[in-house]
Amino acid sequence: MNIYDIAELAGVSIATVSRVVNDSPMVSEKTKRRVRKVMEENNYTPNVFARGLGLDSMKTVGLMCPNVADAYMARAVAYLEQNLKEYGYDCILYCSGYDDEERRVAVNSILQKRIDALVLIGSSYAEDDEDSEKVEYIREAAKQVPVFMMNGCIRGENIYCALCNDFQAAHMAVTELIQTGKEDILFLSDSHSYSANQKLKGYQQALRDAGMPVNEKLCVYAENRIDRVRDLLLSRNDLMFDAVFATEDGLAIGALKYAKKRNLSVPRDISIIGYNNSELSVCCDPELSTVDSRGERLCKIIIDSMMLRLKNREIRSKVYANGFLVRRETTDF
Known part of the structure; x- marks a missing residue:
């Protein structure tokens, strides 16, 4: 049983089914009840594709880091994925490696998944003052979806950066x-x-x-x-x-x-x-x-900013969080 079957049984379009799944105010309560009854009778569980149809959104965020084996990046991915899920967003994770060409290919590949926003984790994606052309592919990506950078910075439209100072x-x-x-x-x-x-x-x-x-x-x-x-x-x-x-x-x-x-x-x-x-x-x-x-703080800044940006609200292009020293036994402060 898929979205097309539900639409046919309920006598509505697949876009209407998608709007019902997302509880859109564009659908009357009467139609919502009819579609939901068909879904319940057929034990239909909507997937990400069903949620996205007709809303110009797949409710999906792309996460990218060079290597998820890195402890800092793994923690960031876990925090972002868990908290985006609370907003109803699924995540697609790509590990791009550190090579410039591999990163470019990875960004182009993840954009083909019809994501709503892209998060780049780690400063290896940041702009090099000596050769800004290396990150032109990220500026191009930002023409399609909002790009959020964690602990990296690139100048450009629709690119938003959260950094530890x-x-x-x-x-x-x-x-x-x-x-x-x-x-x-x-x-x-x-x-x-x-x-x-x-x-x-x-x-x-x-x-x-x-x-x-x-x-x-x-x-x-x-x-x-x-x-x-x-x-x-x-x-x-x-x-x-x-x-x-x-x-x-x-x-x-x-x-x-x-x-x-x-x-x-x-x-x-x-x-x-x-x-x-x-x-x-x-x-x-x-x-x-x-x-x-302040890894978790940066992740929270990114998520809060993303939710505003996806509602077409204005947000700051760069936000800093100050790090602090945790004093333990290898210093005598």
């Missing part, structure tokens, strides 16, 4: 390390994404504000795998540092493993701060001090 959060965390007497602070990152670059700028500015030099040698990039970070730091006998500010919790735990191998006391000999306040930060011993990057 990574510059502010990094500046705050590094400043606190400096105030505890730390002088050689390692910046540890796994990418050159928009978000990571904002954290780097915050780190550098905190040093300058304290009258300390920015030592490029202390800016280290590593794969976000705990064992790889540990081994890299162990191999770098040229590095001398008494604190670590990492752009991901996994990187910070790699530094914690390094400290254990070196028999360094944490936080007396070395203080460590991670980023994202993930489950990893409380699964280690000692528990990790970390920046809460």
